Amino acid sequence: MQTFLSIDWVGLFTLSVPVSEMMVRGTAIYWFLFIVFRFVIPRDVGAIGIADILILVIIADASQNAMSGDYKTITDGMVLIAVLVAWNLVFDRLAYYFPSFRRFATPASLCLVKDGHILKRNMRREFITEDELWSHLRMEGVQSLAEVRTVYLESDGGFSVIKKEGGDHHNPHSPSRSESM
Template sequence: MTLWPDLGELMRFDVSPLELVLRGSLVYWFLFLLLRFVLRRDAGSIGIPDLLLLVIVADASQNAMAGGYQSVSEGCVLVATLVGWNWLLDWGSFRFKAVRKLVEPPPLVLVRRGRMIRRNMRREFVTVPELMASLRTHGIDKLADVKIARMEPDGAISVIREEHAEDGAGDEGDEERRAPI
């Protein structure tokens, strides 16, 4: 028994590198499209169920990508394919508006002129308490003080104040606008 592994055995290909690239590409694009159109929030605001889903999906998709690879070389080709697609999408979204539209969802209006857009909030599962907490982090405690609040492509909520917000005007009718979804 030897202490050193057989390097030739570790580096040999049992599966064609082209097949690994094709498998990796197909699974990458399937997962990308699934996550792009199902999950909106970015990793900075990802919850435990989302993280668990990603771990399970990664484990389940490993065999689909790998096709039962046995060597380090095959694993490296597969990882390089996935990293390559990720880099290519980042580069393409920086250079081309059409790619950016595919990669990043457009901003979604949650509040306009002090009124919640409940349909958009339901679509992204944003509750009234979550929205109000986000407004408070921007120094706003009343919906009437919001000109527009948007969920950005990264899942963060950006807010633009109404012009009258500094002078305290616009308090009437605020309670009506805070009704739950």
């Protein structure tokens, strides 16, 4: 049994892998997963962006490796996490300042219903069933497609419904009228 005083404290915090190797590994994995999530599996889930989901998954894995001993030291895990966070910050800044990069990093909204007609081709592209679409329409109080001007699948996976009557628009990112008053 190891006691608190017999722990190799210096060994816990010294690097066992060169920083440059961790930077290359972290960068390669970040870019690979980003491209997979953006282009191979383009449909995002929930109300957070793709880069946010990606960074959470990778940080969780990197932290787990550092804590479980797959790395030889805690500092190895900290350096890898810092590299991954840095890439996430770079992506956020580039997407903010450069619209062309934003188009690369974030999928565009996709129209699913136009003037009351379901665009089956777009729904097939994102593997959205009519049942799933109707579920979202019912949440917006829609009973008939005749009430709908457009429905968009947003880049974060949410649905925006624009009704014909009164131009009532639901944006999943803005507070409801009752919340903003």
